[in-house]
Amino acid sequence: DIQLTQSPSFLSASVGDRVTITCRASQGISSYLAWYQQKPGKAPELLIYAASTLQSGVPSRFSGSESGTEFTLTISSLQPEDFATYYCQQLNNYPFTFGQGTRLEIK
């Protein structure tokens, strides 16, 4: 199975900050990587797919990039509604594994 390692696992930041979350794959996955946001008690929501394509309706402050087996989710200016847990997911090989999650909290 392909392992996805997210870093950091926990992040404390302030409104207006620029934050970056990294997801490293244990082997090549081309661009078959998605990012999700999950708030407590809610289902995950798709933010980014194909490593860098913004899902319809997602604010442009979210962006994704890739470099080899390292993928990055960037939030350019944190808003209060962005405090949540973020997961990456690879869809290159079965099983479609997720990273362990990054919890983003208000400083």
Add this chain to the structure above:
Amino acid sequence: EVQLVESGGGLVQPGRSLRLSCAASGFTFDDYTMHWVRQAPGKGLEWVSCINWNSGHIVYADSVKGRFTISRDNARNSLYLQMSSLKAEDTAFYYCTKDIGVSGHRGFDYWGQGILVTVSS
């Protein structure tokens, strides 16, 4: 509006069976691959299984292979997950999700609200 609504969860004893259903609406159900994803309380996400549009391609996670069966009824716009020989570690919220595209796998763009399955004696 796309909607995915799960049902059938609840408390079940170890070794018993349970069938989850997912009613889909707001899109052409039989165009899309569908998935089940689960999340143990307070834990991360785990992909469980997927089924393509005509049920010709089905894949399971090793953790459920041989115990769970995914199926769909395109005439009823419904997805199912038959779970048998349930274990305590199957306790989780189960989400029905939809592939974003009609070909390939790039992400899951719609999710149900989740249904809790608790396996305990």
